[in-house]
Amino acid sequence: MKKYFITGLLIWIPLAITFMVLAWIVGTLDRILLLIPEVWQPRTLLGVNIPGIGVAVSLLIVLLTGVIGANVLGQRLVQIWEAMLARIPVVKSIYYGVKQVSDTLFSSSSQAFRKALLVQYPRQGVWTIGFLTGKPGGDAANHLPGDFVSIYVPTTPNPTSGFFLMLPRADVIELDMSVDEALKYIISMGVVAPVKRTGKATASVPATEH
Template identity: 65%
Template sequence: MRKYFITGLLILVPLAITFWVLHAIISTMDQSLLLLPEQWRPEAVFGFRVPGLGAVLTVLIIFVTGLLTRNFVGNYVVKAWEGLLNRIPIVNSIYSSVKQVSDTLFSSSGNAFRKAVLIEYPRQGSWSIGFLTGVPGGDVVNHLQGDYVSVYVPTTPNPTSGFFLMVPKKDAIELDMSVDAALKYIVSMGVVAPEHLPTDKK
């Protein structure tokens, strides 16, 4: 009975969590329907709520926004809007910080979270997997001797929290492992191990 119960848990728990996460995401995205006039909402048109329609609308808004801002006029409007936000106290610091992080993470030209590395942390003889986020900047550079890299070491099993470290470049071992595989390895607490790749003995 115990084995059957555990087997059932192993099958149903991942499915339940997956559906719960999808439901939370879709429910949140469905809030975009509030942007529509009341007479255009599914309840008024069809007489009932259509789950997922807000998610489609959200994706469409994101796509259209990206399409419009790629041309000269759209780019000018975005710069004017950003200039206005930068003149508002408190708002400018929040917006600029969030924009810098989002540009680094989502830009195709950015280097954040492009490589998984192995570093000796939190003590000598113990190793952790981290992700390269760039190089130190500002006044920090004046106090570091040699080449350093910035590394984010996520916690397990919640990778949204972690530690930001600046380590010597020679001490960060680049792994022949995708970021997705490294995240799965961390979130699963080492249970879901990535495929073993043979290394050159030399």
């Protein structure tokens, strides 16, 4: 009975968690409709509530924003909008901080979070997985002799928190593992191990790739 019960849990727990996450996302996006005038809401137009309509509206808004922002007029509007935000002290700091991070992460030429690395942390002889985020910048780079890389070491099972490290390039090992596989490995606390590949990991991150 215990064996069957555990087998049932292993089947239902992932499904239940997946459903709850999706339900939370859909519910959150559906609340966007509260910002739309009531006369335009599906409940008023069709007489019924349509679950998930917020997802479609959100995707449509993002798509239209991208279309507008891709042309010269849209870029000018974005510049005016950003100039207005730049006049608000607290908003300016938050907005430009988030914008700089998102531009770096989603840029096609950026190497941030493109490689999974093996590093010794929190001490020599203890290994963990980190992600390459770039190279040290600002005044920090002036005080680091040699070739260094910037690394984000996530915590488990919540990878959204972690530690930012600057290590010599020679001290990190590039893994023959995708970022998605590394994240699954971290979130599962080492239970879900990535599939072994025939290729071997390099001794360090090549300097020519950054």
